[in-house]
Amino acid sequence: MKRKICVVITARPSYSRVRSALKAIHQHENLELQLVIAGSALLDRYGNAADFIKKDGFVANAKVFMVLEGENPTTMAKTTGLGLMELTNVFYNLQPDAVITIADRFETIATSIAAAYQNIPLIHLQGGEVTGSIDEKVRHANTKLADLHLVSNEDARERVIKLGEDPEMVINTGCPSIDLAREIINEPKLTFDPLEKYGGVGKRIDWQDGYIVVMQHPVTSEYAESRQHVMETLYAVAESGIPAFWFWPNVDAGSDGTSNGIRTFREKKDPENIHFFKNMDSLDFLRLLKHSKMIIGNSSAGIRECSYLGVPALDIGSRQHRRLKAENVCHVGYNRKEILEKIMELNGKGHFPSSTIYGNGDSGKKIADILSAVKLTSSKSIHY
Amino acid sequence: MKRKICVVITARPSYSRVRSALKAIHQHENLELQLVIAGSALLDRYGNAADFIKKDGFVANAKVFMVLEGENPTTMAKTTGLGLMELTNVFYNLQPDAVITIADRFETIATSIAAAYQNIPLIHLQGGEVTGSIDEKVRHANTKLADLHLVSNEDARERVIKLGEDPEMVINTGCPSIDLAREIINEPKLTFDPLEKYGGVGKRIDWQDGYIVVMQHPVTSEYAESRQHVMETLYAVAESGIPAFWFWPNVDAGSDGTSNGIRTFREKKDPENIHFFKNMDSLDFLRLLKHSKMIIGNSSAGIRECSYLGVPALDIGSRQHRRLKAENVCHVGYNRKEILEKIMELNGKGHFPSSTIYGNGDSGKKIADILSAVKLTSSKSIHY
Amino acid sequence: MKRKICVVITARPSYSRVRSALKAIHQHENLELQLVIAGSALLDRYGNAADFIKKDGFVANAKVFMVLEGENPTTMAKTTGLGLMELTNVFYNLQPDAVITIADRFETIATSIAAAYQNIPLIHLQGGEVTGSIDEKVRHANTKLADLHLVSNEDARERVIKLGEDPEMVINTGCPSIDLAREIINEPKLTFDPLEKYGGVGKRIDWQDGYIVVMQHPVTSEYAESRQHVMETLYAVAESGIPAFWFWPNVDAGSDGTSNGIRTFREKKDPENIHFFKNMDSLDFLRLLKHSKMIIGNSSAGIRECSYLGVPALDIGSRQHRRLKAENVCHVGYNRKEILEKIMELNGKGHFPSSTIYGNGDSGKKIADILSAVKLTSSKSIHY
Amino acid sequence: MKRKICVVITARPSYSRVRSALKAIHQHENLELQLVIAGSALLDRYGNAADFIKKDGFVANAKVFMVLEGENPTTMAKTTGLGLMELTNVFYNLQPDAVITIADRFETIATSIAAAYQNIPLIHLQGGEVTGSIDEKVRHANTKLADLHLVSNEDARERVIKLGEDPEMVINTGCPSIDLAREIINEPKLTFDPLEKYGGVGKRIDWQDGYIVVMQHPVTSEYAESRQHVMETLYAVAESGIPAFWFWPNVDAGSDGTSNGIRTFREKKDPENIHFFKNMDSLDFLRLLKHSKMIIGNSSAGIRECSYLGVPALDIGSRQHRRLKAENVCHVGYNRKEILEKIMELNGKGHFPSSTIYGNGDSGKKIADILSAVKLTSSKSIHY
Structure with a gap:
């Protein structure tokens, strides 16, 4: 019985960032990829990631229009509420073994809540980083809702652990975006x-x-x-x-x-x-x-x-x-x-030597291997 | 110009727990109370807190039906999404200077997101505690979305600070429920x-x-x-x-x-x-x-x-x-x-001496005084 | 290529009323049944029709929780709005060739709008009757949104035609509930x-x-x-x-x-x-x-x-x-x-002779035969 | 006690079309105007009618963002569902004596359902006309949900009556847009x-x-x-x-x-x-x-x-x-x-003589006078 891993793509940049992980999950013998395309990833105005996804050979299990027009703080919040309602329904009907939420865009918390409240193990990619703005709040809230944290650098790993997460559930896989660069x-x-x-x-x-x-x-x-x-x-x-x-x-x-x-x-x-x-x-x-x-x-x-x-x-x-x-x-x-x-x-200066602080190009494979082997749970308590 | 403090009551027990704070806000010369009654607080099946609230002399600025039938994990998540959409609209039309979200019930995160995404300073009451179940995830996610933390005991204060919050924005006011007990x-x-x-x-x-x-x-x-x-x-x-x-x-x-x-x-x-x-x-x-x-x-x-x-x-x-x-x-x-x-x-044992670990009965007043004086902001970064 | 006929069941009594039609569609060689179970049909408090449906051997293509608690006019309207959003998504992902909406319960208009706005031919069962209350408004509004009308008696057929519908698209099939009685x-x-x-x-x-x-x-x-x-x-x-x-x-x-x-x-x-x-x-x-x-x-x-x-x-x-x-x-x-x-x-009086004003027990089969042969369209204009 | 008449404006052209009626309602001694601005009327991309409305001296009682991005049949349906949920809440909190829905844009049925299901008398402006496309279905469905019909020409009046409405509740007021032209x-x-x-x-x-x-x-x-x-x-x-x-x-x-x-x-x-x-x-x-x-x-x-x-x-x-x-x-x-x-x-031909088939420029006043005097009801049955 393959583990069903549901990944929700809500924007073009998120897709690029996890493409190699999607591929590795899709090809892994013990995993089944469930792909949900939602939000601006479906919209022409924002580069219609759905077209790229299709061209890459992935098939969406569900598509969800959820972006409200207005591009202001009010519509951001309503978009998230709408997404939460719809994604809940999608997960209820797809019955995944785990759900992956990506990074810190405002609507990613909809994925997190829809999974967490339905007791579906939630995996957060690229938590533990620090920025300003609303992303900062969203990212750490995602961390507190997630059960497994696949972060993209050591600095982030340490921060997620400081946030009270079980160190065994915080793993530095590097960032899948580096896989493409490689x-x-x-x-x-x-x-x-x-x-x-x-x-x-x-x-x-x-x-x-x-x-x-x-x-x-x-x-x-x-x-x-x-x-x-x-x-x-x-x-x-x-x-x-x-x-x-x-x-x-x-x-x-x-x-x-x-x-x-x-x-x-x-x-x-x-x-x-x-x-x-x-x-x-x-x-x-x-x-x-x-x-x-x-x-x-x-x-x-x-x-x-x-x-x-x-x-x-x-x-x-x-x-x-x-x-x-x-x-x-x-x-x-x-x-x-x-x-x-x-x-x-x-x-005038020219390029720098390659750095591997964000991984060395095998994140996708690492992520898939972890997902096939890790103990999946939807319950946790803060570690202090 | 009075500060408009919007409190969202989504359940009967939440109301009891903050009643003394509501009263203190309502009576404070520099504060204006905006009261939103939502969720199960409107429903007869769950004790219709709205009736008690009215009897106590408070007037609701808005009421929001948002509870889906089914009482299962799926409807909990959808209720939260629906609440998020509606509360966003309510805050947009009420334009409060700050919003208060209470404790850790599943739907309280709707209040938190609706405020945070609209750049309204968010105040979280009774964060930093530890339990099991989904409340545990919700409570700490609320903490990561909130700008000011009014906790109810020292243990909680220390934990919220460990979660990376600015120590100046984490204040032990005791629990307003003790005010009633007093x-x-x-x-x-x-x-x-x-x-x-x-x-x-x-x-x-x-x-x-x-x-x-x-x-x-x-x-x-x-x-x-x-x-x-x-x-x-x-x-x-x-x-x-x-x-x-x-x-x-x-x-x-x-x-x-x-x-x-x-x-x-x-x-x-x-x-x-x-x-x-x-x-x-x-x-x-x-x-x-x-x-x-x-x-x-x-x-x-x-x-x-x-x-x-x-x-x-x-x-x-x-x-x-x-x-x-x-x-x-x-x-x-x-x-x-x-x-x-x-x-x-x-x-056979009889009662214990009174303990003040959850406050000594003046939390409501403390909360109102802080709200009238504290610097309200909707932007923060993790402290480590 | 079989025609995909999507039927939305939102309540226990609606299910009983169309069971024989579902069976006939399911067994028809040119039709494929897409079944959506929604609303109170999923809830224990209202007799959980989903269990009966399963026992009868039907498999749901999607389930949608959409009933708000409160059982008052406000929650009826919100339930309909929520259902409209969710059913839109369901139809978008199922891509049916036609959608069937049943009779006149308040939430049935959600099915009608979700289909009509997406240019999916809409078939209305049991239109043209007259009652009081909100059902009366809903039923005739459903008629004005629908493209094909399968009514259950001659009186209803004449009334739907008076409402400006194309007489060729108004067919008296009798009521499928009579099939069970037979x-x-x-x-x-x-x-x-x-x-x-x-x-x-x-x-x-x-x-x-x-x-x-x-x-x-x-x-x-x-x-x-x-x-x-x-x-x-x-x-x-x-x-x-x-x-x-x-x-x-x-x-x-x-x-x-x-x-x-x-x-x-x-x-x-x-x-x-x-x-x-x-x-x-x-x-x-x-x-x-x-x-x-x-x-x-x-x-x-x-x-x-x-x-x-x-x-x-x-x-x-x-x-x-x-x-x-x-x-x-x-x-x-x-x-x-x-x-x-x-x-x-x-x-004291005893029973009456059997009447066939609502059909003679072969409605399900008639409906399936019509669905397999009729010209499906999603565009119409009033006939006067 | 003034009658509270709630008008929902969801698009720039709708506003232009009823401006004179809004003015007449606002100035009528027995009427109180409740104005809701929603949908594309709030969006810059569609000419932000809200700005014009404000400049004309009207104050909105509530604003509702509800337009989903995508501009396709699926988002049209979801926009309507979202609008229905939100407008229900708005009417619930405003408690109007009657609600006005305008013409036949797809989202106007949200206004109609939100009012009809809450037993608020619904007044439909500009029903009874004939076009093609989805507007045609929406317009006549609005008619079947409405209690009072203020149509803009004789042809429309006759058609609404043919649709089974009570002739006393179908009144030709002419079209308020002619008032502006005058x-x-x-x-x-x-x-x-x-x-x-x-x-x-x-x-x-x-x-x-x-x-x-x-x-x-x-x-x-x-x-x-x-x-x-x-x-x-x-x-x-x-x-x-x-x-x-x-x-x-x-x-x-x-x-x-x-x-x-x-x-x-x-x-x-x-x-x-x-x-x-x-x-x-x-x-x-x-x-x-x-x-x-x-x-x-x-x-x-x-x-x-x-x-x-x-x-x-x-x-x-x-x-x-x-x-x-x-x-x-x-x-x-x-x-x-x-x-x-x-x-x-x-x-080469030049202009035509002025026609009054759509009214002679006093529709706004006529509408306000009718609204102040008509018997408001939310219950009806088809007339044949």
Whole structure:
């Protein structure tokens, strides 16, 4: 009898981050993968992860529309409530042996509660890290609802144990996103033309001699300022003159502020050196990073995948504050002048040696092996 | 401009536990009370706390029906999702300066998320304690979502700080339920006849020469066994021959098991010495406890109010496991023989001296004073 | 490629009423049955139809808990909203070729909207009839949302056509409940002892020399009066002295009033001649009717099945007002004196000849044959 | 004691259509207006009617976010379910004496059910008309749930009566949208510069010598074809060379198709003669219509307001099929060649005499007067 492991994907970035684990679960002889696609992962506006998932050969056991329009704190909370109701129903009908909730997006707590209240063992991936904003609250609340913690670095492991969890149920598997990075780390050059393959909008930039990648998400607790924050980065990148591929943010309260800022800037300034993409296949995105000069913004890719790839990351603002960082990351505030200075400084420096603080590329397999062997339980008490 | 403090009452026992705090908030010159009555607090089957609340002179700003029928783990999770959606709307329209969530019932996390996601400062009452079952997960998740922690004893204060909270935001106010106990602790004898005043069902027992009080709730993680567990207590109490007032359990997955057990026992055995009540005014309930020989079951009243009142408590099973206990509490498993032995043992012993580990009767006032003065924030990071 | 026909069962009586159609769909070579069990059909308090359904050999494709506690007009509306959200999801994932909604219970409109808005052809069973109360609004609204109307008598067929529906899409199939009645109509005597087989509560009555059957539901638009209404019937039946089998009402706003009335009467008056049942297998119930002196109350069984069985029906109050009736039905108001008089009058009279105004027992087969052949569409315009 | 009349506004066009009635209710000495703003009326993407409502001096008693992202049939149904749950709660807390539901948008049935199930008299505005698509089903279902019908023309009045409604409860008040038209019908020329006042995107067109107005909504039952349909109109209008003001569609399943078509056309063809607006104050929009050469598309403004204003309307496709039309309307299919021919044909012809088939400009007052005097009931039976 195979163990049924139910994974809920609620957003495109979450999918990329666990793809190798999904594959390993799917292929494991003692595990059966139950896949639920929900939330913004079903929506065109946010890159429709469902299409990528299908192309990768996975079949969804259930799909759940649950995102309320409005992109504000109120709709975030209602989306979570709606998701909780629906996911409860999905788990009730699928009867999994364990449910996996991923990281710290606001809607992930819906998965956690739906499983925990139904006495289904809950496995939390990528707990124990530290950031600012609502993610911080969600992540640690997920930890307190979960029975097994598969974290992505030693720092996180120690923190989850400090939170009162049973040390035997806290395991550092590394981050599955590194598995993907490992697949392409040895490719000598970019194997596709981003403009040809992905279209996008904005100027046709000449990227062959070097380019930067930008990805800046809104920070939910700073809802009103999102627009201003992204403006600082836009001005700095435009002024640098370095060819840049800019990726639109994912769904969140405030994404309207960020998206609006980008859209306005594009229409008014029409910057010569920036090309905009909505999204990209995860492997291609990693290839693009690997061969870039640097990544700019507040995406976790700069902290995680780029530590392994050795790509310099200019981390802006509070979003990744207190995440474990390798030497590839340098930090700057929401200030166009400072951002520009750091860009120019990093521009000459070249890449860093590969770091394995987030794993060495076998997380997916480790996760599947643990899931097939670990004692699954849905009951616990705090350890102090 | 008064601070608007929104309190969400979702169950009868929660109301009793915070009544003195509600009063103090309501009367404080710098605070405005916004009261939301929701969940089982609106339902006749669970003692309709709304009626008591109204009689106490409070006016509800909003009422929210949210309990799904079924009393099983699936409906508990859906009830929480539904509550989250509705409470989000309520807070959005009431615009409070802070929201109070109480203790650890499963639906309290709906209040917590609705406030936290909308960047409304969240105050958690009675965090930091330890029990078993789903309450344990809910309580600590509430802690991780809350910004200010008003705990009810020192042990809890230390635990919340260990959970990574800012020590300045963790304050031991004692438990407001002790405030009520203080109001009646000096009454020399029972001032009403329970049978006259509350009716109830079952035999008319002769309580004037001493009686015991029984209250046993289902333990949600032991859903299937609830019926068996309550049976053990029923047999033991019946066999003891001591007059007993038995209170029906509150709403929970499994309450059907417990209620069913009680109902069946009543119809088949028709015990001579047990009289059953659905519920009672909180002060009267405390009076009944104060003048009883002991309380039996797994109600928190045995641990909290009875520590202050000095009434012996025979705590059965896992529900109050690891709560801070004064010397009045002794423990026993789900076994009729052992329960009976302990009852007989305690029967001769008399009361204990009053303990103040859960406060000395001024918690409500302390809470209101803190709420009027504390810096309210909705943003935090873990402290390690 | 078989046509996938999705049937949503939300209550025990609805199931009984379509059982023969479910069987015929299930066995039809060109049809595939998709069965969804929802609402009170999943709840023990309302007779858990799910158990009967399983015993009959049907497998549910999905189950949906959706009933809010409270049994008042507010929770009825919220239950419908919740059901609409969940059933939408279920249909989205099951992808049926057509959905069947049954009759006029308040929550059936959730099925109708979930199908209609998703452009799934909607088939309405038992439209076109006339009653009072909220059912009346729901039934005709269902008609306006549905694409195909399978009605149970000629009167109903004409009314649906008057409502502007395409006459070709309005077909009188008779009522599938008559199919069940046909199975047992020729049994010479009651083949089981109701007290032995179903237990129930109340006095052990001596039914062998004749008995009556009582079933009275609350009428939702008369919420407050439900308790009084049932009292009139209780007094009349008790006074008649004729042995009676009384069935508890199903879920509805006000059922608390009705249930409460029955419970109170039982405890206070402890009537000698009444025995109470929660529910019964549908065939056994029909057997019980067939061999009874009469049915009393406001159940549709008196109007439908009993017209075919020829059993006298004493119809009380407004609930069945304006339903098509055969000569077996006589009417009376909520008045104990009048009810008692009519009971005594009918007591001597014996049965009526079988009427086929609600069909002649082959509705299930007719429905399946139509479903396999009819042109399915989800678009229509009013015919005038 | 004033009658509390609760009006639910769920979309910008609905607001424009009832503005004069809101005003009349608000000012009536025997009525109290309770205003609920919900759905897309709260969303920036759909023109945030809430802002216009506030500017007009109305205060919302409650706001309800309820629109699910996805803009497909599945999210339409879920949005309705969510709205039903939330509006039920709103009505429960506001306790209105009557609720008004407007016309036939998919989510209006949520208002209808929330009121009808809670026994609140339901008033339906603008029933009895005929169109295609899901609106058709929703409108007539609203009629069957409503107790009082205030229709906007004689044709509609007769149809609602044919639907079995009590003729005394079906009153032709005319359409309140005509009231607005009456306010500006005598203005001799356009009193503002649309480009100055509303910005918009696209070429700065020279409109002083005549222009056309275009507004084309997706037709939900033709979800997939929306994009193609709007393309035909885009090509025809571009080729006509006549200056055109084009308005973006409102929220609906398929609006993505329509919006997408418009966006793509704009970016690829960059038409010389078309300027695009998101939305406009209702009075200004009527002014724009009044002084235009014609309106093109499938907006109801062409059928209703323009009949009174005498402005030619080129009605495209099935959306307004079977609406009552004055002589100002001519029809054409989704075919760029035919559309272009009709545009050129109408271009020379000038305006029509004012028609009063949709009222003569005093509907708002009529509605308020009826609401203050009519017998309000929540119970009815079909009339045949």
